[in-house]
Amino acid sequence: MRLYSNKQRVTNMDKLIIAGKEFSSRLFLGTGKFGSNKLMHEAIVVSGSEMVTVALKRLNINEENDDLLAGILGPSITLLPNTSGVRTAKEAVFAAKLAREALETNWLKLEIHPDPRYLLPDPIETLKAAEELVKEGFIVLPYINADPVLCKRLEEVGTAAVMPLGSPIGSNKGLQTKAMLEIIIAQSNIPVIIDAGIGAPSHATEAMEMGADAVLVNTAIAVAGNPIQMAEAFKLALIAGRMAYLSGLGKQTLKAVASSPLTAFLTE
């Protein structure tokens, strides 16, 4: 069952703009963990995603035809190389320059996780690297913990967006950092992309309803029983969430509100 064809646009969706570039889809995809490059490619196409991240370390940057890269590139795809694997700001800057040279893009997902187990980002090294990379002309999208102050600091040094995590990467636990994400979204002047922990389409919808600008999904799609159908499910979930946000959600309340207020007589 397909509710929308791949090309059909939902007309009352607004566009996402990052660093002056327009995106029709608010779903960003990661490229790890897929059972084959072909499967990944099909998932990307069906998802309608226009921003796809890939780890520099996975690419054969000296080869003309890299299988993985060939599975990602498409006319409407912005390639977002990431620095996964680096442990310090210094290594990140080095890797970023390597990526820029090899892939001819100044877009960069900055990831510095010295902890290889939970892949939690290092806030100090990330801020340091972001500042330097912005000066070097990169469009920096940093992956960080859901820390509102850090997000403002990154905005101040000139990152194009912030990418706070919903819960630990690959955990599929959803928006465990919700209270912090609400603050980040409320006070940010740059797009907020919820990066890690999105495990189900409902989590993505929730992020959109909260007013997040985009979400990045990888494990939930790559490891699904049917990755292609799951990619489509996420596409629809994002559209639903964004539409709901734009429509103005009703406030949640614990008490029942009488449709004829008890004190209405006072103004009669």
Added chain:
Amino acid sequence: MDSFENIFNDYTWEEISDNIYSKTAFDVEKALINQGKNTLEDFAALLSPAAAPFLEELAAQSHEITQKRFGHTVQMYIPMYLSNECQNICTYCGFSLDNKILRTTLTDKQILDEVAAIKQYGYDHILLVSGEAHKTVGTDYFVNAIRLIKPYFSNISMEVQPLAQEEYEILASEGVYSVLVYQETYRKENYKEYHPKGKKSNFLYRLDTPERLGRAEIHKIGLGVLLGLEDWRVDSWFCALHLDYLRRKYWKTKYSISFPRLRPAVGLPAPDSHITDKELVQLICAYRLFDENIELSLSTRESAKFRDNVISLGITSISAGSKTDPGGYASDEHALEQFEIDDSRTPFEVADAIRNKGYEPVWKDWEMLKK
């Protein structure tokens, strides 16, 4: 400074053995509920004979956790033997000093010939292996070999004799990503029986090696025990104790576990196999439940059938097409192997088998920032 030796000395082999063999079905069920958050007590239960009837449940959990963390991918690497010179006597090893085999250490030309042969298969991650002959095959030799090899590979690992922290620092700065050093057995009282002569007979120096690697900030440390020497259950528990100590202290380091099962080698009596296929699956799955993030590696010592089936049960990294003699890829004369391999398929055949299982063989997953 605290060290693993202090922690290790708090336990006796007999006490741990008694603990493992007294575990009941109840303990196993409790460990299975703790999915992915296993303690060392849980690990003891999952290793125990009491867990054997739960193998299918154990495998199902291990499969699920592995897939979530590593996806449908398998990392590919290939060993390259630099030398079979060795000053140690190890009762189980083909390279043992008292084993009358021809000794070879690769020259620069031979190294490059091996590289050319290996690159035909598409490998990008390489594991350098040697015996222990400090005078001829020491840090200077390794640095030279690494510099020769570096232009052709993104990821270099080493499985060589234990070295000093300063030597590991040199190797790390040359681009070495990981170092594997197996304790062989944690049964200190019997260690010397298997390693009667040479530097390797020093149990505590070997025990302290991962610590030196941690301090040298090597990216990944490989641990393991030789399956077939002592009781694999007790040895594996001590290995997990070691891992638990290291992963808390050196939190920036990745860890991997290998499962070397004793294989026949030229000039040595056939080993008693102390661990069955079923038990090895139990061990692999127990490690996965103990540590969601650890890399689990399996070599060509194991059969094609076994390897094809355990990639979906927890193994995340395998070698293929391996030769265990120095010069074995470029030359047809094979008289000096460390051990016989079982899975003799080519890397292409193994990669096809992986794809047929719905997994993607990953040849490159690292970028050396200082070539």
